[in-house]
Amino acid sequence: MSIYDIVTERILKQLESGVIPWRKTWRGAMPINYVSRKQYRGINLLLLPHGGEWLTFKQAKDMGGTVKKGEKSSMIVFYKTLEKENEEGEKKKIPYLQYSNVFHLSQCEGIESKMEDVFIDETLSPIQKGEDIIAEYVKRSGVTIRHVEGGYSASYRQSDDSVTMPSKGQFASIEEYYSTMFHELAHSTGHKNRLNRFLENMSYGGETRSREALIAEISTCFTMNVAGIEVPETFENSVAYIQSWSKFLRNDKTAIVSASGKAQASTNLILGIEAE
DSSP, X not given: OOHHHHHHHHHHHHHHTTOOTTOOOOOSOOEEETTTOXXXXXXXXXXXXXXXXXXXXXXXXXXXXXXXXXXOOEEEXXXXXXXXXXXXXXXXXXXXXXXXXXXXXXXXXXXXXXXXXXXXXXXXXXXXXXXXXXXHHHXXXXXEEEEETTOOOOEEETTTXXXXXXXXXXXXXXXXXXXXXXXXXXXXXXXXXXXXXOOSOOOTTSHHXXXXXXXXXXXXXHHHHHHTOOOOSOOTTHHHXXXXXXXXXXXXXXXXXXXXXXXXXXXXXXXXXXXX
């Protein structure tokens, strides 16, 4: 069984039990590696169950600590590069997926937390931060946002690069408003002048549409977490979406890793973060 198979089966198991693995509300801090202090991104945000500090068994040992007896590890994945030479003697770099097992700091003994090194901006309210994220993205991207009083749907339109939203007061909660807004902004990142995701027919009901919906859904949760806004418990057509996602994830075992990576790129663009 490949790493893609293992990752996909873990995600499918959660989906089929009614759990949306990317719909997590990280409290305090996103998941980071204890040693490197680098934040986990993409698919690893779906695989790790908690925010905070994580480390491998070897890293725990090197830090002078130990993993508590009976604790179970969590899986993370990462890309490495192989260099292969073809018949003409040309060298080509080929990325391949690897995995590692990590433990949350709470599963370890003899290691002090360094969470004070993680900067958390508490000067802005989540709502103000959400407004700032939207304003800054609109300024950088040039996308147009229209609010329609009495509107009944939210959408992104490629033809004129615009997002149409019902008025803020029409939403059941402010969290629902920002969740919907970030979802449509995530779609806008696929424009040809940005991440250029819309290479195929985006007809409703098609697999390509389901893939794009998944990217936007994951990106929405990533952006909500950065803003510190709680992710709403429910979302429209959840059962239909789960069935659709489960179907194409089974057909393409690389799909969830790919979608998570594209969602991370979408969120980075919305937030103005340059890829590492």
